[in-house]
Amino acid sequence: MAKIDLIVRRAKLDGRDVDVFVSRGRIAEVRDAAEPLDAGDAAVEEAFGLTILPSLTDAHVHLREPGFEYKEDIASGLCAAAWGGFGNVMCMANTRPVNDEGSVTELMLERARKAWPGGPRLFPIGGLTKGLKGEELAPMAELARAGCVAFSNDGVPVKSTELFRRALEYASDWDRVVIDHCEDPYLGVGAGVNEGEVSSRLGLAAQPDVAEAMQVARDILLAEYLDIPIHLAHISCKKSVDLIRFAKARGVRVTAETAPHYLTLTENHLESAGHEYDTNAKVNPPLRPEADRLAVIEALRDGVIDILATDHAPHAGHEKETEFDVAPCGVSGLDTALSVTWALVRDGVLDRATFLRAWTTAPCAIFGLPVNTFAPGDPADFFLFDENEEWTVTPQALRSKGKNSPLLGAALKGRVKTHFIQGKKIV
């Protein structure tokens, strides 16, 4: 056995009391906790019975740098990620300038290295089209060489189906998956509110769920026809789930994600006492009715939805504290996602295996990222988690610059106490 550098003592791993042995940044062995232990000259981290979980992967965040550092920057985003339990984060390309050339990708990676050497790993997502304008293909070979792990026009869906088809084909040459934000470009675009009972009462311009589902259908048909994989971002409604379920059953190479807010909140939030016209719950796609929330949970359980991602979309306070129709879409999610989704495990809504698949193994398999399953040789990325520590979501408690959480004021349970990446303690 290789030289042990670190031993995590008496951690709770799926109900077992274990000691975790780390060698050269990798998992060496996981043993039932034993007394006494000869640590030799290895560092010892006493877990005192805290839960140990592998670092999570967030395949969909907006870190806003370069260009919108007043909303978030790579340093503040990585800090929120580390304390939120995330070891890998994939950042979207809608920066200024857009991440549509290798130099921008390199700048992002350089900023991450400088902000936090050895911190959470940053994996940029390259723009699918130049400037995200949907007119010309982005130089995906250059972007891939610079370090982009996927391509997306997130937030600005490609209107031309012809160009989108070519983009799928071209991206597949570089063995990169295209992530599509499914939204019909002509139907209630960017309203941030679901069209239905609530929007009718509140008098808000809204977007129906079919605007998402129609684009899901288009993407599935293209992926099937071209035999190229595609990943569908932030799925929010039953109509989309049904289409994906049907597609997977016939072998289409489609994967899908949803975000914690679609599992826990509904459009009724906008009418609930103290949250009327809450711009922090204005998000694209919008929060849906209860039936959709339940359908999305079911899809996540049975694997129709493969992964969870936060769609962390930080905005400045003054941008959100305004008239509802003027406010930008997006919720800040890196700080709260772990507590929110672990609560679903605690309540029996999700089982632990689904939680781990959705936050670790599935996203890492889709995008080719390092993942820890606590098998020997896996990267020693894990955190100690106090499942029972209560905390209140306040602007001060969020490490992200984006305080735009619909959960402000809510009490959550579960806090990261310490986080290791490749065997090095980062927080």
Add this chain to the structure above:
Amino acid sequence: MKWLHKDLLDVSQLSRPEVMAIFETAGRFQELQERPVKKVPTLKGRSVVLFFAEPSTRTKTSFDVAGKRLSADTFSLAKSSSSLTKGETLKDTALTLQAMAPDAIVIRHRSSGAARFLADRLDCAVINAGDGRHAHPTQALLDSFTLTQEWGSLEGKTVLILGDIAHSRVARSNVFLLNLLGARVRLCGPRTLLPPAVKTWNAEVYSDLNQAVKGVDAVMCLRLQLERQQDGLLPDLREYSRTFGLGPRHIELANPDMRILHPGPVNRGVEISSELVDCEQSLILDQVASGVVVRMALLFLYTTRKGEEQ
């Protein structure tokens, strides 16, 4: 009655006894309007800000007259003259107004939810004079007050709201209030101008005006915003007026005593024929008169609330 509400954001905040209290107060002010000198010192020393961030002549003038008849000082902040055109945020406008310590702010704004945005941030009373397509509680109150004056009670009456329901704050507030006061509500308009979840509203929905007017006791016409054509929601005004415009032939289908309301300003010949605007059954000018006394009642109830507690 001790007034419990700080703000009037929509009629859905009100109970039936509270609406009756407003009407009773308005009725008392109505008697004043028949005197040669219409001004009373009731709200002397109180100040009311009229914050109209969207063009409006009728509602603003109505609030202005209401305030002045009660001897309140009224101050206008109109879009053209306000810092809104200089890019000030609604939050900053709200805080600036707050610093001037008025007793009430009357707000008209293009965004749904704007009145609540102000109410959540201000200590003074906020009265919603129309927010986006969400609510227009003072209009609904004056409409029901006008009909109550005509009929004594709305109980068992049928009222048709006709036209662009989807974009209408007047319709939203009226559907609630008419139901609260015991009337049956019908809605009629093209599907493109109905709210998406209209089936969940407490109203019968019609697409055929001839069916919709059968036996109704009153028709409330809504103003058609002429830009709906550019929005692709209707082909043209000619087709609209011939299909959804109220004309003399509809009078015969309705209750012979049918009343006609319109919140104004009227597009004559579009949502309603010109002769119906001027006909005997039209209550359009009564609505204007009711508007003043209902708004007097509201300013009185909402600005003296604190004083009564002391």
